[in-house]
Structure formats: structure tokens, C-alpha cells
Amino acid sequence: MGEVQFSNSTIFCIVVPVFFFFILTKLKSIIILKNTSTPRFPKSYPLFGSFFSILKNRETYVQWTSDIVTSTPNLTFLLHFGFSRKVIITANTANVQHVLKSRFHNYNKGDFFRNNLRDFLGDGIFNADGDNWKFQRQVSSHEFNTKSLRKFVEHVVDDELSDRLIPILELAVANKTVVDFQDILQRFAFDNICKIAFGYDPKYLSPSLPQEKFAVAFEQAVKLSSDRFSSLSPYFWKIKRALNIGSEKQLKIAIKQVRDFAKEILRNKKQEKTYSMESVDLLSRFLSSGHSDEDFVADIVISFILAGRDTTSAVLTWFFWLLSNHPEVEIEILREIGEKSEAPAYDEVKDMVYTHASLCESMRLYPPVPMDTKAVVNDDVLPDGTIVKKGMRISYHPYAMGRVEKVWGKDWAEFLPTRWLEREAEGEKWSFVSRDSYTYPVFQAGPRICLGKEMAFLQMKRVVSGVLRKFRVVPEGGEPPVYITDLTAKMKGGFSVRIEKRRVNDPME
Secondary structure, three states: OHHHHHHHHHHHHHHHHHHHHHHHHHHHHHHHHHHHOOOOOOOOEOOOEOHHHHHHOHHHHHHHHHHHHHOOOOOEEEEEEEOOEEEEEEOOHHHHHHHHHHOHHHEEOHHHHHHHHHHHHOOOHHHOOHHHHHHHHHHHHHHHOOHHHHHHHHHHHHHHHHHHHHHHHHHHHHHOOEEEHHHHHHHHHHHHHHHHHOOOOOOOOOOOOOOOHHHHHHHHHHHHHHHHHHOOOHHHHHHHHHHOOHHHHHHHHHHHHHHHHHHHHHHHHHHHOOOOOOOOOHHHHHHHOOOOOHHHHHHHHHHHHHHHHHHHHHHHHHHHHHHHOOHHHHHHHHHHHHOOOOOOOHHHHOOOHHHHHHHHHHHHHOOOOOOEEEEEOOOEEOOOOOEEOOOOEEEEOHHHHOOOHHHHOOOOOOOOHHHHEEOOOOOOOOEEOOOOOOOOOEOEOHHHOOOOHHHHHHHHHHHHHHHHHHEEEEEOOOOOOOEEEOOOEEEOOOOEEEEEEOOOOOOOO
8 A cells, every 4th residue: 555655646746736737837928918918928948848849840940030020019029849949039129220230249150050050161261250250250351352352243143144044034034935034044053153252153054954063062052951941850860960861861961972073163263373362253362362261261152052052043033023913013113223324324213212122121021031030148138128138049030020010010011112211302213221120131241241141132133124124024823922031031832923025115114
């Protein structure tokens, strides 16, 4: 009997605390729900947190978290990923400024982010913290501010536009074929950034639309590296990597192809010794500055390819889709293009304020990087009163920030370039009204703000003017595209369009 009583007592001692822990957890959730006045907050369970809700909403994670955070009073909430992984998600401008500027040194990439991407990006600028990041930032900043690099970028973009993109679109018109415009824009951007970064032309945007080995390997490395972030536990992908099986085996092969290719070009540059302080591509510039370590230089160049390949193509893809649904905006852009020369030079493109506003509005709704995460170095309190603990992570949410009604108004869901413009008097030209980078952190903000921001705008406006002057981009099918993300945003399944020649007497001109 004594043994039976002891067992029952033991069971009682185990069950009761677990029961009360479960009740308190549910009460805490109820209190949070009551405070936020939203039924959207995900359920959280002991040990597993909100993992089941996250899993259910995996494909629409960005939109799902956006709906939650924009429905909370202070635009901030805590998401439990399970197994003690907690992330604060915020769309609060004051919090974003605090993290990206005011307390910059207390919020870095952190081990979770770096470990997931180290195999691919190494210690490149987008995966670096501390002195390593600071050194790369200073070197890169110097190179990006040189007039010779800007001229080289202009030359590369104009050549790719006139010699490849326009002929490809003319061919689509002649053959009356449906093309994946997202794929074409990605190929355009890939050729551009490879020439700018390496001085190498992959000719990815050729009439045959080839499966260039380096480009395919790079795409796979991006996709599989991104998948690591959605793993229930980092131990899962680390075990697969140690066993060299599944997606980790594929990732290892893809990364080796990318890095071997980058190093081969680097060695060829060294042997040729054709680089100098006046060299044009970024690789030659780094070598001429005395940075000859293969891994270091490869890390930097691969990071720049990632940034230049996906961001501008993502912006332009969503821009052309939005334009197809807003003919009044296209008319205004065509009117602005018509005021320029046959092929607007960069200095002229720079003054295309309505086009600039349209691109900003497109990125407000569909930012190329919808979320970015930092790690907390030391305990802190955010401006809205949220307490953050050392080791936690915090994600600021540009996608959600573009949907905050009290910032953008009740018409936030509408595509309105004029929200970025003003006229001093009737009939005068538009002038652009910018938003501070903490309200609109599409290009990040603070010390890590994007170095290539101005170049990106100039390239995108050059593409817009070059394409719209000659063609209409007409989407196939009536279903709205689905916004998905790897490391950057994309249209699920591509962007199928018909290309039509713009007629001389087209009323939209």
C-alpha cells in the first residue's frame, strides 16, 4: 500500500504544477489578447510556443506577422518560436530608430543569423558585426563614393539595357510569346552586378535564356540558406550538415560552386595584374587597395552580388505589376519620360520625380527585404516600454510599416505615388517629399543604411524609362500574384506577361 500511495503522491506532485503552469500560460495569453484587442494573436503552448501557428502560416509568414503587429496598439508583439526561441516583432518607428541608430551597438546580426548564413556569405559585410563590419563598411563606402565607379555602373546598365533587355522584349513582341518578366529582370540584374562586382559577364540575359552554372548555383545557395531560418531548431539543419544529407548536401555543393567560381576569377585577376587604383569593377578595386586574401575578398563580392541581384529585380517586378493595374500612373510616368531625350542620360533620369515617387510607393507596399532581425547584446528597454533581454532577437518589419494606418492614412492599401509628392502652386512641377528612413526603412537606416541606394534608384529609373518608352507590359491571367520571400521578396511562380509594342499614336503617350 505504501508503494502505491507514494506513486500517487509523485504523480500528484508532477501533474498539479504542470496543470497550473498551463493555466497561467493560457491566462497570460488571454491578458495579452485583451490588451491588444485583437483575435489575431497566435496561441502559445508550453515548450512549443506558437510553433504550430508559425508552421500553419509558413508560406504567408510576412503577411501573417504584418496583420498581427499592425493590429497591436504599440505595433510590437512577442512571438514564441518554441524551445525558448523568442522574437520581438515591431513596426514602431521609435523602436526602429532605437535599434538601428540610438542603440546601434546593442543590436547586431548575432550568432543565429551569422551561423545560418556563414557557409554562404562567410564574414562578408552583410553577415559581419563589430570591427570586421566597420572595416568593410569603411572600405566599401570609399569605393561606392568614387565617380569612376558610378560611371562604370551607368555604362554597364545602359549596355545591358540596349544590347540585351530591349532586344529580348522585341523578340517577345515579334513571336507573341508569354515571358516570365521576373526571370528576365533577375537575369538583367545578375549580369549587371557580376560585371560591377567581378568585371565578369555571365551573359545570363541572352536570347536563349541559358541556365548559366554560376547563376543557378547562386540561386540554389540563396534558397537553401534561407530555408535554415524556418527550421524548428538550428540543430536539425546542423545534424543534416554533419551527416551531409538532404538539403544540406545540396547546399554544400551549390556553395562550393559559387565560392570556387569567385576565387577562380580572383586568381585570374591576380595573375593578369590588370587592376589598378583606376580599375572599374569592385573586385579590382579591393585588390588594388591591398586586400588580397581570397576568402575575405570572395565574402565581400558574394555579398554584393546577393544585394545587387535580388533587390532591384524584386522592386521592378512588383512595380510593373502595380503599373499594369494603375494606367493613370503609367500615363504620368510616360508624360515624364516624354519630356526627356530619346534615351535619358543618368543626370536626366535623376530628375524624374514622379517615377521616383512611384518606385518608392511600390517598395512601401512590396519591400524587397520585408523583415530584418537583430540580436540583443545587453538588456534594454525599447521606447514603447517593451523590455528586451540579452540573447533575444528583434525583427523590424518594413512590410508591416508600409501598412500602418496612422502613418500612411486610411488609404494605405492604395498605390498612390502622389503621397510622396507636392506642388507649391497649381501647374508647377512636382517636388519629392521624402520620409525619414526609420518610418520607411526599405534601405535600412542608421550606420548600416544601404550604400547602393542612389545607384539602385538610378538603375531602376533607367530601366523603367527604357522599357516603357517602347513597350507595354501586360500580365497574363487575372489572379493577383503571391508575395513570398527567401532572403529577399519574389513573386511566387514568376510574373507571366505579354510584351506589346507601344504604338506611335498610343493615347498613353
